[in-house]
Amino acid sequence: MTQQPLILYDIPSTTPEKAWSPNLWKARLALNAKGIPYRTVWVEYPDIADLCKRIGAEHTGMRPNGPHYTLPVVQDPNTGAIVSDSFKIAQYLDKTYPDTIRLVPDGTAAFQAMFVETTTYKVMFLMYKTFLEKIVPLLNPRSSEYFRRTREAFFGVKIEEVAPPGPARDETWKEMLDGLSLVTKWEAEGKGIFMMGETVSFADIVMLALLHWVKIMEGVESKEWKDVMGTDDGRWAKFYQALEKWIWVDEGSYGDK
Template sequence: MSRHSSRPAAPIITLYDLKSASPQPWAPNIWRIRFILNYKRLRYHTVWVEFPDVEATLRAIGAPPSSVKSDGRPIYTLPVVVDPTRNPRAPHILANTNNIAEYLEASYPARPVFPEGTRALQTLFVHYIQEVFVKPLLPIMVPLSHQSLPERSQSHFRGGGAPGYPAGREQAWRAVKEQFDFLSVILDKNAGDGDGIVACGHEVSYADFALCSVLIWIQRMAAQDGWMRIREWNGGRWVRLWERCKAYMDEY
């Protein structure tokens, strides 16, 4: 017997992620947190949860709701992070992607994802990605993501009927390309004092992780119809961004 065998294992962070039929995680909001954990070299493991079990699972661990409806009812969504590394008896339990990102940056300041002086601009950039950039993708990606869920999770949404792929496929992808073209023009403004690929000059940051999380979603749900298109757009810019972020795509 090793003389170290009785030493308790050090607590590590738990990331609650969405279970799918694919062995690879794909949900973009959750990938943003996975990127930060990997970039900061924090030890963590993943707990996979099916859609029908999300609320019950999160209530059981004492997670806060990610938001609240206008009538006051709580909304429970993933990701959720449980961090017992500071105090195993009273771990930090956090919901909402942006809240988790802020917590991880404040608690683990080494290897910052918000370089000094960029927090406000990055927050606006990420808001744009969430609220504007992804909108034309939703009619394409939501049906494909639904198909990738386990049967039980698919059934959970069938009360309103399974979502279908848009009839005007090429028109839908043209609307997506308009957003990519616009963002490419904006990022080109960094070419004079940066590398023109990442959002904050030379080093990857939270903004890049938010955008690359969308690329992962497309690559894993629409590898042929989507990612093969996008990798050719804007002179291969998005493949170069993917390569810059690839070192932080570990899945634990």
């Protein structure tokens, strides 16, 4: 295969795997699942907007002061394509590399989009509130300062006050576990461990990224990881084991070289 490796722009952390953000993991897992060669380029938070403007990556939202740029972005030197947003990346990879595992089977794009949005509110955002305080120290200094400043502006309080340990955080965590059980309930309609039964699709990539986030943030010995693995009679433990083979990160390099 004469195919050149793609580039995945990701945000580094000081954790052993370096990759830590669930939305970034969604794109990485899509590439890993499909076995498409790529290399990671690590970008600190304050450099994301400039990078995106320079390489021509689309913004993913609008803010009062203009377009908002986010990672993941995938750059494909084989086609010249630059794609933002993990779901759009999965769809791009499906279209461009049709001989790899299909992550958005025909006719399911709208369902996958609904799944991404629903789990963002019912699972990811609740994890995010719980983990927020722990994200700050695991980022490199420039990203850490940027993350704290922008998130405190968003929430209007110190990061430590968003979900301090105690009943409110416990409640948020419980609500997140209920979100997992909701997905389990839907999946019971299919006849398999995945959202589409026996067939893996982007929805499962999303769930794998979210489960793995708990492992990254809390560690395998934590109450939180045990909560997740025990939820729905161990169903998420089985799910994680089935797809764990896709969880790996290359060394990568800094900057766009």
